[in-house]
Amino acid sequence: MTRQQTAGVAVVMIGSFVAALDQTVVGTAMPTVIGELGGIDRYALVFSAYLLVSTVATPLFGRLADVYGRKPLYLGGLLVFVLGSVLAGLSGNMNELIVFRAVQGLGAGALLPVGLTIIGDLFAVRARARMQALFSTVWITSAVVGPTIGGLLTQSLSWRWAFYVNLPIGAIAAAVMIVFFHERVARHSSDIDWLGAGAFGLATLGLLLGLNGVAPALTLAGAAAAAIAFLFFEQRASSPLIDLSLVRLPAVSSGIALNAVVGIMLFAVTTFVPPFMQGVQRRLPIEAGLIVSTTSLGWSSGSIFMSVAMIRLGPRRSALIGTTAWGIGAGLLTLLEPASPLAQAVAAVVLIGFGMGLTLNPILVSVQSVVSWSRRGIATSLVQFARSLGAAVGVTALGGVLVTAMGPEAARSAGALLNPSGRTEIGPAEAAPLAAGLHAVYVVMLLVAIVGAYLASRLPARLIEPETGEIPIGDALDARPR
Secondary structure, X not given: OOHHHHHHHHHHHHHHHHHHHHHHHHHHHHHHHHHHHOOHHXXXXXXXXXXXXXXXXXXXXXXXXXXXXXXXXXXXXXXXHHHHHHHHHOOOOHHHHHHHHHHHHHHHHHHHHHHXXXXXXXXXXXXXXXXXXXXXXXXXXXXXHHHHHHHHHHHHOOOOHHHHOHHHHHHHHHHHHHHHOOOOOXXXXXXXXXXXXXXXXXXXXXXXXXXXXXXXXXXXXXXXXXXXXXXXXXXXXXOOOOOHHHHHOXXXXXXXXXXXXXXXXXXXXXXXXXXXXXXXOOOOHHHHHHHHHOHHHHHHHHHHHHHHHHHHHHHHHHHHHHHHHHHHHHHHHHOOOOOOOHHHHHHHHHHHHHHHHHHHHHHHHHHHHXXXXXXXXXXXXXXXXXXXXXXXXXXXXXXXXHHHHHXXXXXXXXXXXXXXXXXXXXXXXXHHHHHHHHHHHHHHHHHHHHHHHHHHOOOOOOOOOOOXXXXXXXXXXXXXOO
C-alpha cells in the first residue's frame, strides 16, 4: 500500500474502532451508571437515543460526503462523536446522559458510512474486497474485547471512563487524517436538498419511534406522510438527497434489500436465542451470552475466507453461500428442544455468523463498484441505513410473532421464566408456550434466509468496474480539496 492508503486505512479503522467499542463498553458500564444516577425507567433511552439519531443521520452524511468530500465529513463526525463522549462522561443525571448519547449518535452517523466510502475510494475493485474484510474485523474485535474493557474501566476507575476513553483514541485518528490524508473533490453541484433531507429524517424517525411503541398511531401516520413528501421533493429537486435512479441499478437495489435482511438476521440472533437458552433450557445468563458471542467467531471466519474467495467466486456466489449458511443455522434453531445439547445452539449461531461474514462484503463491494465517486457516499450510506432499518423493523415484527404464537396470557407471565431466581419452581409445561413462540420465530428466520438467498442471486455475478465519472485512484490522493 502507498503511504496515503496506509494513512486512510489507519484513520478509518481507528475511528470505526472507537464507534464500535463504544457500543459494547457502554453496555457493561450501564448497571453502574444506574446505580449512581438512578433513572432505571429511562435505561433503554440511553441506547435508543444513540441508535435513532445515528440511523437518521447516516444518509444525510453520505450525501454531504459526496458534495464536500470525505475528509471534512469524517473529521466533523469524529469531532462530534468525541465531544458527545466527553459530555456523556460529565453527565450529572440520566436526562443529560440521554441527550449526550444522542450527540454521540450524530457523530457515529458519519463515521461508519463515510469511513466505508473512504476505503472504497482508496482501492481499486479487487483490492477493495480484501480491505472491506479487514475493516469488518474492527467490529468483531470490539465485540470480543469491549465488555472486558468496559468492566475494567468501570471497576478500576469510574463508569465515566467508559466515555472518556474515546477522547485519546479519537484525537490520534484526527491527527493522522489531518496530517497524512488528502483528497480531491469532484466538481459537481453543491446544492443539498434540505427539504428532502428533512422529510427523510422525519419519516425515519417516525417509523423507528412507532416501532418502539411511542404513540404508534401518530408517529407511523406521520412517517407515512413524511415519506410521501420526501418522494415529492426528490422528484423535483435539482440535486436530490437520494438520486432515485440509484435504486434502479440491480446491484444497488438488491444490495440495499439484502442488507436489510442481514439486519433482521443479525439482531434476531442476539434478541431471540438467549430467551430459549434461559427460559426453556434453564441455562445461566452468562451461558446464553457466551453462546451468542460465538456469532463473532463465525463472522470473523467468514470475513477472512471472503477476503480471498470473493475475487474468484464473485459477489453473487459468495452471498449465496452466505445466505445458505444462514438457512442451515436457522434450520438448526427450529430443531431446538428443551433437552437439546448446547453444541446445537452454538453450531446454529456460528453458522449464521459465518454467513454474515460471507454476505456483507459482497453487498458493499458490489454497490460501491457500480457507482461513481460522486455517488459512492450516498450509495454506501443507504446500504448501512438499510441494515439499521431492517433490524428495527425485523425485531419488532419477530417480537409480534413471538407474542402471537405464545398467546397474550402466556406472554404476560413469561418474565418469571427469564428470572433466574424464580424459574427453578416452574415446570416444563409452563415453559412450553415460550418454546412454541420462539420456534415460530426461528421458522420465520428460516423464511427470511430464503428471501436473502433470492436477493443474493440478483447481485452481480462478478466484480464490475465503476461507471464513468470515477476519479482515478492516483488523482483522489495527494491533492488538497478544491
